[in-house]
Amino acid sequence: MTKITYVTAYLDIGRGKWNRFGRSFDTYLDHFLPLIELIKKDNEEKSSISELILYIDEKYFEKIILNCKEILNFCTLIKINLDFMKGKILWNRLEKERSILQSEEYKIRFHHRLHFPENSIAEYTLINHSKIDFVCDAIQRTNSDYFCWMDFGYFQDKNRIPSSLLDLNKLDLDRINYTLINPIDNMDSDIYYTMDNAPERIGGFFFFGSKKCMLEYQQLYHDIHLQFQQMNLVDDDQHLALRCFFSKPDLFKLHMLGGWHKALLYFQKN
Secondary structure (H helix, E strand, O other): OOEEEEEEEEOOOOHHHOOOOOOOHHHHHHOOOHHHHHHHHHHHHOOOEEEEEEEEEHHHHHHHHHHHHHHHHHEEEEEEOHHHHOOOOOHHHHHHHHHHHOOHHHHHHOHHHOOOHHHOOHHHHHHHHOHHHHHHHHHOOOOOOEEEEEOOOOOOOHHHOOOOOEOHHHOOOOOEEEEEOOOOOHHHHOHHHHHHHOOOOEEEEEEEEEHHHHHHHHHHHHHHHHHHHHOOOOOOHHHHHHHHHHHOHHHEEEEEOOOOOOHHHHHEOO
């Protein structure tokens, strides 16, 4: 029977105290909890083997155990903190990321973007860039056939909670699957167009692929992120994913769904 591992993570970077775009852990938790019921249902129906690997900030570990007790047989909880993150390649680029964001050159060039966290907070950009590193860490912990990243706060819209988990027949099993919020335009090939305008293209909240594809994607993502830093640029994971697509389009399958957080609803089992 096919095994799918769902991977997500939460590291407290102080977002609950932000003046703009703030979000508490409890809000994230509310937007995570539907996944527990979906994992439980999928394994009860035995239509596939679904497991969850959750990387959770150590300060919330006990709270997560209480909420995950019904699926502990299908769930691996991993405590994380800053020391854990220092073992990851992208997080080790934190000081460089911060120095770029704090440079006068960056602040002048992208002054109209500085109120967004992806253009001002290095911890925010790097925890999002670390999504692929979490997935590839999970690969070392399980024997799954396929892996699916979901943001910890994925279920923000109650109207977009599916009744079942993924139907593999709706996905390209030989590529990295992302969903598109809007179609990719010719202008998107210009990195500075995206830096300046932040058009909504690839949704970073979900991606799916095989072990082989994920490991290949990790290396590509690391390389593209390094190119950004060498150009003294910082942006979010959705922009990085777009650059990865332009660099190696055959590695990706982009599904045009239009809108945020539609992936699980669209790809669910009928």
